[in-house]
Amino acid sequence: MKKYLIWFGIAMLSLLMIFGIYIYIDHIIHTDDSPTIVKDGKDKTKEEYIYKEDLLLLGYSVDEIKIIENKISNTDVKNYLLEKKYDNLTKFATSPYFKAENIERYESYYTKNNEYSFDNIVIYVEIGLDKEFYTDITEITNHDEIDAIVNKYYKLPSNFTPNDLVSIDAKYKKSNYDYTLRQVAVEPLYSMIDAAKKDGIDLWVVSAYRTESTQTSLFNNSKNKDGLEHALLYSAKPGHSEHQLGLAVDLNLANSKAHFEDSKEYAWLKANSYKFGFIERYPKGKEFITGYGFEPWHYRYLGVELATNVYIDGSTYEEYLIKHSK
Ligand SMILES: [Zn+2]
Structure with missing residues (x-):
């Protein structure tokens, strides 16, 4: 009987040893750092660093x-x-x-x-700011998306026209001009103007969608009136305007000399526009990034979620896209 117990003990010990060796080998295999891992979003492999x-x-x-x-x-x-x-x-x-x-x-x-x-x-x-504005231009292909960017490096295809433009209701403008905007942005615009009214703030549209030829005339008029430098700062070259995307509006007045920035209307827009999906697109102090002078009257529709994220980030849309590109 005693003999059996000894043999049984030896057998158990052997099993334990084999199990221990197995665990040890398994540990070595799996702590080897050969598997590919993704680090900082790059295709960094934790292979031996060979350089x-x-x-x-x-x-x-x-x-x-x-x-x-x-x-x-x-x-x-x-x-x-x-x-x-x-x-x-x-x-x-x-x-x-x-x-x-x-x-x-x-x-x-x-x-x-x-x-x-x-x-x-x-x-x-x-x-792209290390390159002069309008020198290294890419034509965009996502012009139907609400997050499309146009600026002095990205332009629309020639003669691009959105296919879902809607006329803005007379209630939201003060002239007889037929302002239009892409459908997706119209109701949010109305909601924003209505909400402002409830707070005692009067807002109305003075510019919305522009055709390429309207943009061409605007740029040329600005150049003839105030010189090329002013035109480049406050007016987009044809194909480069957010107004051509059909997703931007100018509110109340679009004139740097009228000092809209001192108005309670601007203060309200600055604090609230993102809630309706609009961002202040050309803020003060960011002229060297956007390429445009401070335009407190210009608002770009991005949808509530994206506009809110850009607002919270506190950066221009250009910076936001770099920081959040996938
Ligand atoms: Zn504008």
Whole structure:
């Protein structure tokens, strides 16, 4: 009997040992860092970092290489970063919006604008601000979406016309002109103007959808009247206007000299327009980003959710899109 117990004990111990070895091997296999992981939204693989020596030879410090290893994939290092050393690479690379292929542009923009944070340099370059307005233009294809952007880098296809324009009710304007807007924005506009009225604020439409030829005349008139510089600041070139998208309105007055910014109407719009899906599109202090002078009368429809997010973010639509692009 005793003998059996001993054999049984030995058998149990062996089983435990085998089980222990199995657990140990399993642990080793699964703590191996070969699996691909997604880090910072990039296709960073936690494979062995193979460019350490090249980066050392270029003159990066061990600490800098750690940052590069953590933020930039082997592929990006190989494709964009092995030609020369970039002084501020690790500072740009810590921005969540960093793209290795644009490192030359970040460095060059930084030398001319070193008052901006490294994060802002990355955002501004991604917007395209390192290039002159109207010099590197992309034609948009998402013009039917309410989040489409047009600015001095993005334009509409030639002679684009929205196919769901609706006339604005006489109640919301003071002239006989037939103002139109894309259907999606009309009811929200009415709701906004009605809500303002309840608060004792009188709002009315002075400009809405514009055809390409109207925009051409407006730009040329502004240029002839106030000069090219003024026209470029307050008027869009044809194809580049949000009014052509059918998703923008000017309210009460569209004139920088009339100082709408001092009015209670503007204060109300600034605090409330997002609740109806409209954003102040060309705010004060952001002229260098939007490319337009301060236009307190100009509101862009984005839908309540997106307008609210842009409002909370406190940035221009240009910055918002870079920060939230997928
Ligand atoms: Zn406008």
